[in-house]
Amino acid sequence: MAGITYGTIYAIVAIGFNIIYNATGIINFAQGEFVMLGGMTAVTLNQFIPLPLAILAAVVITTIVGAFIEIVFIRWLHKPSVLRMVIITIGISILIRETALHIWGESVKALPYFTGSSGSSINLGGVYISSQILWVVGIGALVVAALGAFFNLTMLGRQMRACAANRDAARLCGIDAGNMVTLSFMVSAAIGALGGCIICPITYVQYDSGTPLAIKGFTVAILGGLGNSTAAVGAGMILGILESFSIMVLPTAYKEAISIAILLAILFVKPSGIFGSAEAARLKEF
Amino acid sequence: MARRYLPVAAFAGLIVAIQxxxxxxxTAFHLTQLTMTAYYSLVIVGLCMLIGYAGQISLGHAGFFAIGGYVTAFLTTFNLKLHPGVFVSLLSKSGMLVARPDAYGGSLLTVHPWLACAAAILLTVVIAYLVGGPVLKLKGHYLAMATLGFGIIVYRMVLGTGFLGAADGISDVPGFPLPAGLAITGNSSARVSNYYLAWGLVILGMALLLNLVHSRVGRALAAVHGAEDAAGAMGIPTARYKLNTFVLSAVFASLAGVLLTHYNGGIGPSEAGVMKSVRYVAIVAIGGMANLWGALSMSLVLNYLSLRGYFGTYDDAVFGVILLLIMLFAPDGLLRRHLLSDLKRAVSRNPAEEEAS
Incomplete structure (x- = not known):
C-alpha cells in the first residue's frame, strides 16, 4: 500500500514534467520544488484558515509562482539550448529552495490527516488502511482524469496539445504559443502543489524535500516514456512498489540510491522508456 | 611557447604576492582558506576541461571528489591491528602500513597515505570508466540527469554507510607525508609550505591542461565540441576522447578530494552533496566555460569568499543566483571577449521580436 501511495506522488510529479516537456521540449528541474512549495504554503496557511481553504490557497499561490517563473526566466529566451535550459531550471530550483529555507527554516512540517488521525484506519473488505492513503490515491486518480478531460475536451487543452505537436502550425492557426507555455508551467505547478498537499500528512515536508521527488518523478517520466502521461501513472506504481520492496532487502538509507540506479539503468538500456517506442523517441529533441 | 607559459608565470607570481x-x-590565517581554495580549484580546472573543451556537462563531480576523499580517509584511519591476517602481515612486511599513536594513547596500524592515495585514484579511474562509458552516450537532459543521479548515489552511499561515518563523516585523518620533511597537514606551523604545495599542484595541473588543449587531443576535442558528427566523420574517435576527458577530470577531482581530506584531517558527506557539484559547474560557467584561466581566477575569488564565510547563510543561494544570471544573460560564460556586444544583443531582443520571428 505504501508503494501505491508513493507511486501516486511520483506519477503526479512525472505528469508535471510531461506537461512542461510537451509544451516546451525542456525538463523543468524545479518541478520537485513546486511540490515542496505547495506543502509548505498549505501548512503555514492552515494555522489561520481551515484545511480545504489552505490547500486551495496553496495551489493558487504555487500556480502564480509557476507563472512568474516562466515569465521572468523562460519566456524571453530566444531558442535556448537544452544544456542552458537544464542549468537555468536547476538555478531556479536552488533559488526556490534557498528562499524556502529562509522563510520556513530547516524544521520538518506536516499537515494533519484530512480525515481521522494518523492512528485511525478504515476497514476495507478485511484490510485496514489509513484514510490518508485513500485521499492520496483518490485525488491522484481525480487529477489524472481531470487532466485527461482538460487536454481532450476543452478548447484551451486542445490548443496546448496543438502547440506540443507542432508549434509553428499552431501559431499559424492563431494560437498564442507563448501563453500556452506559461499555462503549462501554471498547470504543472498547480498539480505539483496539490500533490505536495495530499502527501505531506504522510511524508512530511521540509525545505529540501523537492529534489528527491524531482529525481524520482523524472525516473517515472522516463520509465513511462517522456511526454506520455498515461504511462507515467503505471510507471509511478512500478517505482513505488519496487522501492517499498527494496526496503525489505536493503537498508532504508539506500532507498533513494535504488530508484536512481533504476533511472540510470533505464537511461543506459532503453531511454525511450518501457512503454515508449524507440522510433518515437528518436524524433524527440533532447 | 612563451605565450602559453607567460600566464602560468604571472599566476605563480600572484600566488607569491598573496603570500x-x-x-x-x-594576516597569515587567510592562507588556510586559500590552501583549501587551491584544492577546490583543482576540481574546477578539471571540470572546465570536460565542460568547456569536451562539451559534456557533469553534475556529479562532487561524487568523484568524495570517492577520493573517503577512500583515503577510510584507509588511513581504519585500524588493521584489530583485523590481523595473512594479507595484513604481507602488507606490513612490504612497508605499506604505518603505525601511529591514536588520540587516546593506543596505537593504530593503518595503510600508508601514499598507498591510500593510489588506491583512491585507481578506484576513481575504474568508476569513471564504468560510469562514463554509458553516461557519455547520453545527451542534453539525459546526460545532466544521469550525472546528477551518479552524484546523488555517491552522496546517499556515504550518508548511509556505517563504516564511512554516516552523517558524521570520517575525522582524525593523518597528514600526507612528502619527501624533504614536508607534509600536507592542517598544522598551522606548516601553513606557508602547504599553501605553496597546494598552489604548486594547481599550477602543475594547469600547465598539463594547457598543453593538452594546445595538442592534437585539444584540437580534436574542440572539433567534438563544435560539431560532434562532423568530427566523427573526419575520423576523430569522439567517444574515446570524451571518455578520456571525463576520466581525467574525475582524477583531478579525486586527487583534490584526497589531498584536501589530509589537509582538513577529515571529510563529511556534504562534500558529496549535489550543491557542491552545482557550485563547481557555476564557477566553470562564470569563468567562461572554455576558459581555463577564467575558471581558475573565478574559483580563487569565489571559493575563498565562500570559505571565509562572506556569503553567510546565503552561500548556496549565491551560487544558484550566479548560475542563473550567467545562463540567462551570458550562456557562453562571463569572462571572454565579445561579452558586451553579446549582452546588448541579449537585452535588446525583446519578446515582441521573438514572437515575430
Missing part, C-alpha cells in the same frame, strides 16, 4: 601580502600584514 607576501599576508606575511607583511600579519
Amino acid at each position: 607576501l601580502a599576508t606575511f607583511f600584514t600579519g
